[in-house]
Amino acid sequence: MEKKIITISREFGSAGRTIGHMLAEKLGIPFYDKELVDHIALESGFAPNYVEEHGEHAPGKSIFAYSFAQQSVPGIMNGLSTADFLWNVQCNVILQLAEKGPCVIVGRNADYILKDREDCLHAFIHADMDFRAHRIVTLYGESEKSPEARLNEKDKRRSVNYHHYTGQEWGATENYDICLNSGSLGIENCVELLYSIVKNSK
Amino acid sequence: MEKKIITISREFGSAGRTIGHMLAEKLGIPFYDKELVDHIALESGFAPNYVEEHGEHAPGKSIFAYSFAQQSVPGIMNGLSTADFLWNVQCNVILQLAEKGPCVIVGRNADYILKDREDCLHAFIHADMDFRAHRIVTLYGESEKSPEARLNEKDKRRSVNYHHYTGQEWGATENYDICLNSGSLGIENCVELLYSIVKNSK
Numbered sequence: 001m002e003k004k005i006i007t008i009s010r011e012f013g014s015a016g017r018t019i020g021h022m023l024a025e026k027l028g029i030p031f032y033d034k035e036l037v038d039h040i041a042l043e044s045g046f047a048p049n050y051v052e053e054h055g056e057h058a059p060g061k062s063i064f065a066y067s068f069a070q071q072s073v074p075g076i077m078n079g080l081s082t083a084d085f086l087w088n089v090q091c092n093v094i095l096q097l098a099e100k101g102p103c104v105i106v107g108r109n110a111d112y113i114l115k116d117r118e119d120c121l122h123a124f125i126h127a128d129m130d131f132r133a134h135r136i137v138t139l140y141g142e143s144e145k146s147p148e149a150r151l152n153e154k155d156k157r158r159s160v161n162y163h164h165y166t167g168q169e170w171g172a173t174e175n176y177d178i179c180l181n182s183g184s185l186g187i188e189n190c191v192e193l194l195y196s197i198v199k200n201s202k
Numbered sequence: 203m204e205k206k207i208i209t210i211s212r213e214f215g216s217a218g219r220t221i222g223h224m225l226a227e228k229l230g231i232p233f234y235d236k237e238l239v240d241h242i243a244l245e246s247g248f249a250p251n252y253v254e255e256h257g258e259h260a261p262g263k264s265i266f267a268y269s270f271a272q273q274s275v276p277g278i279m280n281g282l283s284t285a286d287f288l289w290n291v292q293c294n295v296i297l298q299l300a301e302k303g304p305c306v307i308v309g310r311n312a313d314y315i316l317k318d319r320e321d322c323l324h325a326f327i328h329a330d331m332d333f334r335a336h337r338i339v340t341l342y343g344e345s346e347k348s349p350e351a352r353l354n355e356k357d358k359r360r361s362v363n364y365h366h367y368t369g370q371e372w373g374a375t376e377n378y379d380i381c382l383n384s385g386s387l388g389i390e391n392c393v394e395l396l397y398s399i400v401k402n403s404k
Contacts, residue, residue: 124375124381126375126376128376171375172374172375173326173328173373173374173375173381173383174328174330174383176381176383177382177383177386177387178380178381178382178383178387178395179326179375179378179380179381180379180380181375181376181378181379181380184379185379185380185399189399189402192398192402193380193395193398193399196394196395196398197387197391197395200391200394
């Protein structure tokens with residue numbers, strides 16, 4: 001079965017986004033990451049930065065957020081919490097984008113949302129703490145928190161969100177066709193491996 | 203860093219052994235699976251079928267097994283249980299084989315035993331239950347137990363053994379450079395992917 005859609009789940013700082021971007025360029029197909037945020041923002045009525053902050057993170061349980069969302073989008077959210085409403089929009093957007101044709105989608109639980117499509121290749125990119133810590137400091141600079149604390153916090157939020165909406169364990173091998181350690185294999189090598197799978201599936 | 207040693211951990215029925223064998227042939231390097239059992243048997247004084255049955259399985263806790271082993275190899279086991287004694291021999295054999303030169307090693311927690319060598323590629327092969335159930339019935343025939351029960355039992359024993367001796371979780375992505383779903387990717391494809399990593403590392 002030809003693999004047309006590639007979903008990339010990734011640990012923070014593992015270069016999963018970069019790998020996805022390079023892969024999409026090499027394959028000459030669309031790449032959805034920030035673009036996905038814009039689509040979800042457009043469909044949901046939320047601001048892009050709100051979607052970016054909450055779309056992959058732990059579902060908001062605060063009554064305030066719930067009430068606020070109810071008031072701000074009356075009639076549309078249909079009794080759902082902000083997080084659940086965003087999840088529904090995210091599912092619809094990802095399903096529609098996959099219908100449009102070949103693409104690479106980074107994050108946002110796309111592996112689960114598209115699990116019933118056989119033309120998908122689901123990849124998970126991870127790396128050692130040292131590799132990722134060095135990378136986020138180089139890319140995003142220092143902050144008050146240690147790089148390790150920032151990595152753990154971000155991954156924890158992604159993991160809780162994934163588990164909440166999928167019932168599956170984020171990063172567990174069984175959810176993916178291939179899991180790659182970008183730290184030990186190298187970024188270009190990961191792109192080549194994914195590219196060869198897609199090319200050989202045709 | 204050139205990858206000279208390839209360790210393959212695998213779910214039962216995932217064709218990990220077959221993939222390792224094909225990879226070793228393609229690379230023209232030794233393949234250690236049953237051969238490993240013979241080495242360990244020779245070093246330990248236990249019969250090959252005993253080593254095969256217990257070397258990757260949950261450590262024996264029975265007092266009977268412990269006493270029996272103490273009596274059968276007096277002075278050599280140095281107060282260790284049979285399982286712990288076998289584990290020590292297994293570690294030594296695997297470290298020595300890796301020193302001898304390039305090879306493919308299947309199972310026996312070799313990924314952990316060789317974790318400090320940078321010239322190793324650590325792979326984990328897994329597959330869906332349906333793929334593996336079909337495969338073990340085709341290869342080993344039917345038995346009184348359902349294929350699913352046989353798979354779960356074998357994997358559980360490997361998992362407990364791995365956790366006991368390594369403190370790590372068997373099959374967790376972070377322990378491997380690459381994890382492949384042989385059911386969705388295909389056996390030949392898995393061989394090609396591993397082969398390309400080794401070749402590109404030179």
